[in-house]
Amino acid sequence: MKTLRDRYGIVGVGETEYSRGSNRTTRAMAVEAVRKAILDAGLTAADVDGMMSYQNGDSTPANWVAPDLGIRLNFYMDVVGGGSSTEALIGLAMGAIEAGMCSTVAIFRSMNGYSEFRIGGTGVRAAQPVRGLDLAQVPFGMRSAGQNFALTFMRHMYEYGTTSEQVAHVKVAHSKHASQNPKALLKERVTVEDVVGSRWIVKPLHLLDCCLETDNATCLIVTSAERARDCRPRPVYVMGVAGRVNKPRTDFHWAHGPITRVAGHYARDIVFGQAGIGPEDVDVTGSYDAFTFTTMLQLEEYGFCPKGEGGAYVSSGTIELGGKRPNNTAGGHLCEGYTHGMSMVIENVRQLRGTVDDYCPGAADGVHTYDYGPGRCRQVRDAEIAMNLGWAMPPTGSALILRR
Amino acid sequence: MPQPVTYRGMTLVVPDNDSEWKEYFEHARQHRLALRACAACGLLRYPPTHACPWCMALEWTWREVSGRGTIYSYEIVVHAIQPGFKDAAPYPVVLVELDEQRGAPTPDEALRIVANLVRPDFTPEDEKSVAIGKRVRVVFQDLADHLALPQFTLTDEPAAGRVWRLPG
């Protein structure tokens, strides 16, 4: 297995405020996030010569963002993509550097996902004519992400006996984590009863099973391990990366079952093979929570529990701070805000540095209380290896393993 | 180019150069559910794509299927996203596994189609009647002279295997 294990690192992270009304352009937000990440790394504009972004016609391209900060690019690429693009672009940035195209790459995602191009599929997007492959589902009232994924979740309940109460624990855990995150949109802790008592959106999804449409920009900076060691923060190295990995028949993935199987089935051997570790070696996970179910499906598919036992796994306390392997310690898309996956990698970088931005007075210097009460600490003690499980759709996903 | 069809606030477009869907919907307009069959290996496929996913052959013919199948999964849309569906909610969306070619060419594969589960008058079926395992047959909802949507409705046949619906 080809591997670049430990030869590249993530040296800078940054984000704007998470809001539901940024009142500014995606360009302005991207500039702020990229600038923060450069400063976080202890670099200057002259040190960054590569830039990548992903979007769906809802953002500003890299070649408009870089000049605002005085960055001259040797390489840039804006790709069409949503969830699971983060991890894939980290791998592509490593490839661009490995090929000698550039030396340091800033990856950003900027979107007014609430106030402008609503991620949930309402607004301008709902008014577009229906043609091509969309004819296979949109005329039947199936357009939003929740509507697209619910068939998978329902079949999982049928095949494995998974319950609404079990997956509600994902929201419960992430809300606990968000209560220790000053940046989070929703800081209030919720209970299983709150989740299953919230109104139905598309059965089997309740309102609180769904993530939060958010305005924000986020940025990660990738460079070689040699340069990473000269940057200001403690280096965080890439052990393995896979993405965007697909099931067969991705155009209409229900054709190739089991439909309860997700892309991680194909991605896990790639990413664990590169890293030379297994699920049991991972201290922290960031399993994409577009919905409570997506976190559960990916955790089981990557082998953190046997296939079909995801409901028991996510409701066992394992994924909560204080548990054996906390997931989405910043609150994730369900509570912190929706970033198309970027925030979950940013959080894992901070976890491995030991400098999570919680309410501990000494957090910036890595001094934490490890008191997981509301409004306190969310640093995982001695986190050494973190993993991200990126989700686009049931048949498409990415994965990333980082170590300190 | 055929006139776009307005249905539930959506504009449905099947232009003359839509080499995937034009003929599929021409069959549907005549109330026939027809799928592409590979001229080389004979396997049926849906959606109507241009190459055979199993042998890459580009040649195909249309083959009518029975339109009978089993509900493989479903969802109930309670909060409609599309404005034209607001008055239909709650409405069921079903994933129907057709009787033809189940478990072929590998055990995990089948011909599965997304549609609404409807009553004979094409209103949404009562959600309490929707369950995985129930038997269905295709019906065609005429939207215009030149466009009909394949939908599914419950039949009196005994269920196929275990019948299950979301509790509550």
Ligand SMILES: [Zn+2]
């Ligand atoms: Zn063939």
